[in-house]
Amino acid sequence: MKSYRASILWFAPHSEGAACARFEEDGLLVVGANAAGVQVVQAVGAWRELAQHYPGVPVEHLPGRIIAPGFVDMHIHYPQTNVIGSPADGLLPWLENHTFPEENRFAALEYSAQAATFFIAELLRNGVTTALAFATSHTESVNALFTQAQAEQMRLITGLCLMDRHAPAQLLNRSGVGTDATEQSLLDAETLIHRWHGQGRLGYAITPRFAPMSTQAQLRGAGDLAARYPDVWIQSHVAENKDEVAWARQLFPQSRSYLATYDDFGLMRQRAIYAHCIHFDDDDRALMRDTGAAAAVCPTSNLFLGSGFFDYVEADRVGYEYGLASDVGGGTSFSPFHTMLGAYYVGREGQTKQGLSLSPQHLWWQHTAGAARALGLDGVVGNLLPGCEADFVVLNPQATPLLARKTALAANLDELLFSMIVLGDDRLIERTVISQAI
Ligand code: GUN
Ligand code: ZN
Numbered sequence: 001m002k003s004y005r006a007s008i009l010w011f012a013p014h015s016e017g018a019a020c021a022r023f024e025e026d027g028l029l030v031v032g033a034n035a036a037g038v039q040v041v042q043a044v045g046a047w048r049e050l051a052q053h054y055p056g057v058p059v060e061h062l063p064g065r066i067i068a069p070g071f072v073d074m075h076i077h078y079p080q081t082n083v084i085g086s087p088a089d090g091l092l093p094w095l096e097n098h099t100f101p102e103e104n105r106f107a108a109l110e111y112s113a114q115a116a117t118f119f120i121a122e123l124l125r126n127g128v129t130t131a132l133a134f135a136t137s138h139t140e141s142v143n144a145l146f147t148q149a150q151a152e153q154m155r156l157i158t159g160l161c162l163m164d165r166h167a168p169a170q171l172l173n174r175s176g177v178g179t180d181a182t183e184q185s186l187l188d189a190e191t192l193i194h195r196w197h198g199q200g201r202l203g204y205a206i207t208p209r210f211a212p213m214s215t216q217a218q219l220r221g222a223g224d225l226a227a228r229y230p231d232v233w234i235q236s237h238v239a240e241n242k243d244e245v246a247w248a249r250q251l252f253p254q255s256r257s258y259l260a261t262y263d264d265f266g267l268m269r270q271r272a273i274y275a276h277c278i279h280f281d282d283d284d285r286a287l288m289r290d291t292g293a294a295a296a297v298c299p300t301s302n303l304f305l306g307s308g309f310f311d312y313v314e315a316d317r318v319g320y321e322y323g324l325a326s327d328v329g330g331g332t333s334f335s336p337f338h339t340m341l342g343a344y345y346v347g348r349e350g351q352t353k354q355g356l357s358l359s360p361q362h363l364w365w366q367h368t369a370g371a372a373r374a375l376g377l378d379g380v381v382g383n384l385l386p387g388c389e390a391d392f393v394v395l396n397p398q399a400t401p402l403l404a405r406k407t408a409l410a411a412n413l414d415e416l417l418f419s420m421i422v423l424g425d426d427r428l429i430e431r432t433v434i435s436q437a438i
Pocket of ligand 2: 076275
């Protein structure tokens with residue numbers, strides 16, 4: 001066992017109300033192995049009350065620092081690290097002109113491996129300890145990312161990108177010996193599930209890129225896999241951009257809506273994560289709620305590509321799950337602080353409707369405990385309640401002159417969190433600690 005004495009931020013259990021932050025100015029976090037040999041939180045609370053119960057447990061004292069849950073990024077593309085900051089008229093020209101040429105390069109294992117090493121290091125440098133990530137349509141890219149995440153013992157979920165039409169030929173899933181590309185992509189996905197899902201902290205996600213780039217046969221096959229492997233994740237994109245929505249409607253006219261297309265192929269259930277979810281109607285929102293699917297809200301991407309604004313007011317009114325995501329490289333930053341600030345800007349849009357904007361506690365929750373819950377990992381990551389895996393960040397609120405000046409003025413927790421959301425970036429993350437299996 002080991003303990004850390006610092007200020008500590010965590011969240012009350014969801015049953016006590018969403019997004020309810022707890023903060024202990026002089027706190028103690030005790031971590032130690034559980035029965036399975038995984039380092040988890042044993043206790044969290046006030047130092048003066050807890051310390052006496054853990055005599056002999058070494059204490060690392062971090063004066064002036066804040067320990068907080070590691071961030072959870074619900075949607076990010078590791079092959080798009082180099083694509084950040086590529087302007088385009090909108091999603092579809094951005095994919096064609098910037099994204100696909102870069103993703104082509106991931107057919108080579110060495111290229112994938114060096115990109116994966118950089119990507120995982122960049123996530124950790126920014127305090128992200130759990131990620132649901134896209135790879136490319138090449139098995140090499142998936143193996144490279146899992147291999148690197150495993151080396152870092154990071155909780156990471158990814159999968160083979162399924163795309164068997166409407167993309168450049170080199171990016172379509174490849175055929176095998178005696179199999180066509182569609183069949184082979186599903187066989188490859190199943191092989192990857194067996195190889196990686198549940199290995200340590202790794203998880204597999206069935207990953208149709210988005211409905212317009214899959215045939216009906218591929219979506220059907222993906223749905224079959226989802227039914228046969230119920231604890232595997234599903235990830236895709238939906239209702240991000242008006243041209244994309246029109247295209248999806250044209251290709252799948254028999255479905256009630258773009259989102260309903262996924263439901264029609266058995267791709268909506270718990271652990272199904274849909275990025276963007278902007279151009280929804282109320283039936284779509286109810287479908288999200290009733291199936292237990294969750295939205296990955298990607299504010300910096302939506303602002304950068306001009307896609308639109310996630311409707312927080314309607315999402316809360318209908319009551320479906322969501323959490324925050326960077327969506328690099330449509331998104332502009334690996335930093336959870338930039339993503340939370342983007343979400344704040346987007347939430348202001350809803351304010352005109354309802355006179356509410358997102359509180360700093362709610363923003364932070366959306367990128368930690370809330371995102372974990374949306375992923376079906378409530379009580380596993382994204383929080384520091386006893387039993388949670390011991391993934392956390394050590395924040396240094398003095399990291400820059402302006403942060404030091406502003407955070408020193410904070411009169412309450414909301415002011416402190418807001419200062420860090422608005423002024424924070426990778427410099428605020430002094431250390432990222434990943435739970436180690438013994
Ligand atoms: N829709 C289909 N593919 C993509 C992608 O790579 N990024 C984003 N933002 N949307 C998509
Ligand atoms: Zn995306």
